[in-house]
Amino acid sequence: MSRLAFVQAKVITLHQAAQMAELHRLKNQKIAFTNGNTQFDENGVQYIVNPYDEWYALVRALELKEAQGGNVTIITVGTTADDAVIRKALAIGADDAIRIDAPATDAYFVAMQIAEYAKGKGFDLILTGKETIDYNGSQVAGMIAEALALPYISIATKLDVAGSTISCEREIVGGMQEVELQAPAVISCAKGMAEQRIPNMRGIMAARTKPLNVVAPVAIDALTSYASYSMPAAKSSVKLIDPNNLDELVTLLHNEAKVI
Amino acid sequence: MNLVYINSTNGLSKAALETVTYAKKLGGDVAVVTNGAADSATLATLGNYGASVVLQDNSLDGQDHGQLVQLVAAAAQKVGAQTIIFSHDLIGKAVAPRLSVRLKAGLVAGAVALPEANGNIKVNVFSGKAFGYVQVKSAQRIISLLPNSIQPENNTTSCSVEAFSAQAGASAIKVLATKKPEGAIPLPEAELVVSAGRGLKGPENWGIVEDLANALGAATACSRPVADIGWRPHHEHVGQTGVAIRPNLYIAAGISGAIQHLAGVNGSKVIVVINTDAEAPFFKAADYGIVGDAFEILPRFTEAVKKFKAAQH
Ligand SMILES: Cc1cc2nc3c(=O)[nH]c(=O)nc-3n(C[C@H](O)[C@H](O)[C@H](O)COP(=O)(O)OP(=O)(O)OC[C@H]3O[C@@H](n4cnc5c(N)ncnc54)[C@H](O)[C@@H]3O)c2cc1C
Ligand SMILES: Nc1ncnc2c1ncn2[C@@H]1O[C@H](COP(=O)(O)O)[C@@H](O)[C@H]1O
Numbered sequence: 103m104s105r106l107a108f109v110q111a112k113v114i115t116l117h118q119a120a121q122m123a124e125l126h127r128l129k130n131q132k133i134a135f136t137n138g139n140t141q142f143d144e145n146g147v148q149y150i151v152n153p154y155d156e157w158y159a160l161v162r163a164l165e166l167k168e169a170q171g172g173n174v175t176i177i178t179v180g181t182t183a184d185d186a187v188i189r190k191a192l193a194i195g196a197d198d199a200i201r202i203d204a205p206a207t208d209a210y211f212v213a214m215q216i217a218e219y220a221k222g223k224g225f226d227l228i229l230t231g232k233e234t235i236d237y238n239g240s241q242v243a244g245m246i247a248e249a250l251a252l253p254y255i256s257i258a259t260k261l262d263v264a265g266s267t268i269s270c271e272r273e274i275v276g277g278m279q280e281v282e283l284q285a286p287a288v289i290s291c292a293k294g295m296a297e298q299r300i301p302n303m304r305g306i307m308a309a310r311t312k313p314l315n316v317v318a319p320v321a322i323d324a325l326t327s328y329a330s331y332s333m334p335a336a337k338s339s340v341k342l343i344d345p346n347n348l349d350e351l352v353t354l355l356h357n358e359a360k361v362i
Numbered sequence: 363m364n365l366v367y368i369n370s371t372n373g374l375s376k377a378a379l380e381t382v383t384y385a386k387k388l389g390g391d392v393a394v395v396t397n398g399a400a401d402s403a404t405l406a407t408l409g410n411y412g413a414s415v416v417l418q419d420n421s422l423d424g425q426d427h428g429q430l431v432q433l434v435a436a437a438a439q440k441v442g443a444q445t446i447i448f449s450h451d452l453i454g455k456a457v458a459p460r461l462s463v464r465l466k467a468g469l470v471a472g473a474v475a476l477p478e479a480n481g482n483i484k485v486n487v488f489s490g491k492a493f494g495y496v497q498v499k500s501a502q503r504i505i506s507l508l509p510n511s512i513q514p515e516n517n518t519t520s521c522s523v524e525a526f527s528a529q530a531g532a533s534a535i536k537v538l539a540t541k542k543p544e545g546a547i548p549l550p551e552a553e554l555v556v557s558a559g560r561g562l563k564g565p566e567n568w569g570i571v572e573d574l575a576n577a578l579g580a581a582t583a584c585s586r587p588v589a590d591i592g593w594r595p596h597h598e599h600v601g602q603t604g605v606a607i608r609p610n611l612y613i614a615a616g617i618s619g620a621i622q623h624l625a626g627v628n629g630s631k632v633i634v635v636i637n638t639d640a641e642a643p644f645f646k647a648a649d650y651g652i653v654g655d656a657f658e659i660l661p662r663f664t665e666a667v668k669k670f671k672a673a674q675h
Contacts, residue, residue, distance in 0.1 A: 240455040241458075241471050244459030244460045254456065276543070327499070331494050332495070340635070343652050361554070361611040
């Protein structure tokens, strides 16, 4: 293997303080929308690297590089606002980064930009996270695979490479499966594949001088958009049941909740 | 025409009936495409939910999702499908995005409802903490439906089963081994789930969890630390980093209710929480709560369920 491409996204989470407040509000978390519920309210939002991308795809790519050599490139479709999370991934150990300079409008747009860039570059493996934790689409990896006509393993929990043979464990409905395929391929990565790494001071210093190349996007029209958002209805407060009267609970589950 | 892909290799799952029902409710005729060797009498029962034709390719085992993309694309062309529907399960997640690129058709991933009057479709975003309404800009569209978002509904239609071949080529994926626990209800499909966390103290205590699950006919699940320490298998771990489920009933015993756990279960219709600590955050997300010791409550709950079931017969 000579080149490993690692695809990563900027995603969002809330400030630590907001998370503390959330603990008490649970279902009504501090996610908010503005402009008549058409835009995500970025107020008080802190951006992190999507955990699936960082903990699993990136770290496994680095482990493979350490064992077998190669190069790990990060590709992000995004704006200058993404540079901070890209630098973090470089600090963890990626070699270089590409940012395709456009807001990530929909999964199709993102995937086509990445595929267009990756075309003909000789990447052996394109690794993505299993999904983004904000929009949870699980779409981008499959779209890249189709655009590049590559085989695709969705939601892999183990990844090994020997020569050009890739072996994976993947989730299937109600179980797991071990599969083998030939590189190049696209793999979406989930828990089990690697352990999270914390960037150290040396990595952070080194990341400052690693190349972060900004390239122009190609002309692609998004196929979908989010027209608006809404929040789930507030949960009515919990009905407490006498621990000595489980018959009452069963009756309520049958007559009131109608779930048994 | 609406086209539904279903996986029928293990018979007709509830998810299959849900997707056919959804397609029928969109309006117009419903065609189904499937791989695997299910017998045609079984497949024809999809007519009870509104399908008028089932196209079956019994030569594909479905392990290479690329072949399924080819199969569904060929079927879509044959029937002139405007909308193509998948279940948002592990196969749908792998196949639908590829089909979206192949057909240049916008994908609504993880729909939870029928389209609104303006055509926009509701999906979960932010790990179930909010909803988004997706507008599709292309003429053809693909929808993958989150399991348990709609109940199967009868709509008797005469239905024929036809052999169909997509010439999908050789599989690029070699399957070396498949590990599936025998007889267990797959968690993402389960309508009733009994789950337990660190409050159960050790793997040897899971008997009382399984007893309740058996009495209800429920699947079992667990919190992440429980899977991480190895008390329970990883495929039972629900939450942000595990499986996301939306059963009708989720019973959580000895689970504190951390945000990352809730992210995987807050789509449940009804939540019952059993915890010794009245201040446990999970109670704020619960419909019914019992402040008490799981070691006492679970066996009593099991007895009450058995009594109820016996009285029903
Ligand atoms: C990025 C990230 C992702 C995560 N993803 C997930 C995820 O996907 N899923 C997940 O579950 N967690 C996840 N976690 C972990 C999560 O934050 C919590 O730590 C975890 O859910 C706690 O598990 P628990 O409730 O079983 O254990 P604890 O928090 O230890 O809670 C045990 C509970 O049992 C109660 N209890 C004790 N004894 C009894 C008894 N005898 N009877 C009844 N109740 C009793 C206690 O009062 C307590 O509330 C994640 C964490 C992070 C940081
Ligand atoms: N804007 C983006 N730039 C680069 N990669 C992305 C972007 N968005 C999503 N991805 C990748 O695609 C994966 C799945 O994203 P999604 O389909 O949105 O759930 C993520 O885990 C990332 O690896």
